[in-house]
Every structure is written in C-alpha cells, then in structure tokens.
Amino acid sequence: CTAHPNSDMPLIAAKLYRPRMLRHLKNDAIYKAGRQLRDEAGKQMKGRRVNLALRKKTSFGKKVDIQWWIGNEYRTQTTLFEAGADVPKPIAHQGNAILMAYVGDEYGPAPTLNEVRLPDEEVQPLFRRVLDNIFLMLNNHLIHGDLSAYNILYWEGAIILIDFPQMVEARINPHAFELLERDVTRVCDYFNSYGLKLNPQQITNDLWEPYMGPGE
Numbered sequence: 001c002t003a004h005p006n007s008d009m010p011l012i013a014a015k016l017y018r019p020r021m022l023r024h025l026k027n028d029a030i031y032k033a034g035r036q037l038r039d040e041a042g043k044q045m046k047g048r049r050v051n052l053a054l055r056k057k058t059s060f061g062k063k064v065d066i067q068w069w070i071g072n073e074y075r076t077q078t079t080l081f082e083a084g085a086d087v088p089k090p091i092a093h094q095g096n097a098i099l100m101a102y103v104g105d106e107y108g109p110a111p112t113l114n115e116v117r118l119p120d121e122e123v124q125p126l127f128r129r130v131l132d133n134i135f136l137m138l139n140n141h142l143i144h145g146d147l148s149a150y151n152i153l154y155w156e157g158a159i160i161l162i163d164f165p166q167m168v169e170a171r172i173n174p175h176a177f178e179l180l181e182r183d184v185t186r187v188c189d190y191f192n193s194y195g196l197k198l199n200p201q202q203i204t205n206d207l208w209e210p211y212m213g214p215g216e
Helices: 048-056 059-083 120-139 176-192 200-212
Strands: 012-016 090-094 097-101 152-155 158-161
Touching: 059 090, 059 097, 059 120, 120 158, 120 176, 120 200, 176 200
Parallel strands: none
Antiparallel strands: 012 097, 090 097, 152 158
16 A cells, blocks of 8 residues: 655555464464463463463454464564564554555565576575574574565565564574574575575574574
C-alpha cells in the first residue's frame, strides 16, 4: 500500500497473520523451548490460567499463542533493523498485523532467491552478505530458525531477510546450535548450486565457537 506523504517510505507492506501461516512449522516446540510468553504490549504473561489454556488449546490459549508469534516477529525484526541487519524496516504492529517497509515497486514485490538466477559476479558477495547477517543475528543472541532461499528477498542486487516469527534466542533455546546449523546448511545448499564449495558444518562451528566462548 501507499504510505503517508510525510513518510520516508513510498510503499508499506502489511503482514496479516492467519493460523495456517504457521502450520509449515510442524515441530513448533523446537522454537518455543525456553520462550517467555508476552502479550501484544510486550508484557510477560504468567500464571496457571495461561499455561492451562495453552496446554488444552482453548480459544484463549490459541490467541495467546498467535500473539506470541506475532510479537516475537515484530520485536526481533525491530532489534535486527536497529542493529543494521538487512531486514525490512518495521513500523508498527497491532492485533494480527505487522506494518513494515515494502520491498519492491509499484509493479510487484521483490522475488525470493529461489525465484531468480543470480548473475555470476553477485553470487560470492551475496553469500557473504547473508553470512554477515547470520553473524549479526547471533551477536544479538538471535537465530532465524527457518532461513532459506525462500525467505531471502533479492532486490536491485541486494538481499533482504524476512519471516521472523519462529526466531529463537540463542542463550535460552536448547536447540539453538541445531537451528543455526540448519539455517547455514540451507543457505549453503542454495549458493553451492552456483558452484561454490561451502562447508556448512565448518561455517556453523566457526560462528558458534566464538559466540559461546572458551570451554563451551
């Protein structure tokens, strides 16, 4: 949609959440491990009623769960944007919608990497840029958790990462290394299709070991 004339963005995007949007995250428990439930305002939610509603999947429990995914995406996207990551600028969120900068033009949205054939001279620099973003996320204690060529946009020679509801905090999620390795492997699989010889296990270790520090 067209932004307000006083905005610094000509176009904005509205991401509307529906329960089916999260069904592709079949094992969502891996993302929820260690999570802190928060309401729409970002306030932590506690108590027996909340936990019981989530366990029994009542209508209230489902609402709490959806709000967690939405709030998680908005908060982490804001953190990453402010840290300098290549992500769309978040604007606001309310209810089941998030407003953010639109990537593309009036004729259509930017394609994802899996929809384009990169020029040979862009392959190595764009891989490095994606890896820089993974490194930046980890330095902010965050792991995307579902990164692949399907949620990295390509626009005017640059990449933009999207889709953050499942993002996990590396310090508290016990599956953090597993999710990081999967992200790196999927990214390497895409860029290796252009003839690069990337070793995702080695790259993951090179990212993880300095983050965890000596003795970990």
